[in-house]
Amino acid sequence: MRGGQHSFLKEFCIPFLLGAQNSDGGWGFYAQSESRVESTCWALRALENACIPVSMECLHGAREYLLKEQLADGSWPAAPHERTGGWVTSLVCSLWSQQKERENSVRAGLQWLCEDFPRDSRLWRRLLRRVVLSPGVFEQDESLLGWGWTPGTSSWVEPTSFALMALHDCPSGWLPPGSSRRCELAKRLLYDRMCPQGAWNCGNPKVYGVEGEPLVLPTAWALLALRNQPAHEKKSKSLVWLRNTFGSIQGSASMAIAGITLEAFACAYRDFVFRLKKCPMSGISFAQR
Numbered sequence: 230m231r232g233g234q235h236s237f238l239k240e241f242c243i244p245f246l247l248g249a250q251n252s253d254g255g256w257g258f259y260a261q262s263e264s265r266v267e268s269t270c271w272a273l274r275a276l277e278n279a280c281i282p283v284s285m286e287c288l289h290g291a292r293e294y295l296l297k298e299q300l301a302d303g304s305w306p307a308a309p310h311e312r313t314g315g316w317v318t319s320l321v322c323s324l325w326s327q328q329k330e331r332e333n334s335v336r337a338g339l340q341w342l343c344e345d346f347p348r349d350s351r352l353w354r355r356l357l358r359r360v361v362l363s364p365g366v367f368e369q370d371e372s373l374l375g376w377g378w379t380p381g382t383s384s385w386v387e388p389t390s391f392a393l394m395a396l397h398d399c400p401s402g403w404l405p406p407g408s409s410r411r412c413e414l415a416k417r418l419l420y421d422r423m424c425p426q427g428a429w430n431c432g433n434p435k436v437y438g439v440e441g442e443p444l445v446l447p448t449a450w451a452l453l454a455l456r457n458q459p460a461h462e463k464k465s466k467s468l469v470w471l472r473n474t475f476g477s478i479q480g481s482a483s484m485a486i487a488g489i490t491l492e493a494f495a496c497a498y499r500d501f502v503f504r505l506k507k508c509p510m511s512g513i514s515f516a517q518r
Contacts, residue, residue: 254290303337
């Protein structure tokens with residue numbers, strides 16, 4: 230880590246996260262907002278990987294919050310008080326993939342993930358679409374299985390990517406039966422849903438013959454999910470797209486995830502100069518291009 234990055238983490242990022250932690254141990258999407266599993270996972274992952282000493286009380290509180298939020302079926306809900314789990318289950322399983330003391334919780338989460346099948350791939354749904362929709366509306370393989378944002382819904386690129394990462398990150402002994410088959414179908418789905426330009430968007434790659442526009446975040450998550458898979462021309466093509474797009478990214482989150490993705494593939498990209506801009510809502514400074 231470069232000196233400037235270490236200083237920025239120590240002086241701004243870590244204090245901001247510590248100050249935004251709620252009394253229940255979790256984090257919301259912004260300071261003083263209700264704790265959510267998703268934002269807590271991202272905050273806890275950042276603190277655990279910050280290479281800077283962090284209060285054990287803070288880390289313990291976050292872990293206890295996540296344990297408390299796990300539902301009886303092994304899943305985690307996207308919002309408090311929901312009784313149905315969702316895609317955030319993948320985030321927790323990935324976060325705890327190397328923590329032996331969380332094995333039982335992770336095993337239950339992985340079991341739930343592998344038993345959650347998207348409804349759009351079922352035979353009767355595929356036949357119904359053929360009858361109702363005109364030929365060529367969707368140019369994709371509807372028989373492939375991925376994951377949706379919520380149980381029993383349609384396959385989407387991002388939740389499929391998160392589930393694949395969770396299943397890959399965890400030790401093989403923790404994985405439920407049938408997980409390898411689900412992973413293979415999901416990988417095929419990601420490549421099938423790739424836009425003609427060489428990257429991914431949130432939905433379909435082509436509708437009524439019109440090509441979908443690639444987006445940074447779905448592309449980055451898909452690439453990270455496929456990073457340990459064999460070389461593939463589509464993966465190479467999407468890396469080129471992401472590298473060429475990097476200089477025009479406007480959002481700080483998109484730029485950060487894109488940079489992490491390119492570095493994960495040891496893919497060189499142009500280094501941009503950042504400046505600090507005051508954020509009036511939080512009172513701290515963020516790096517922007």
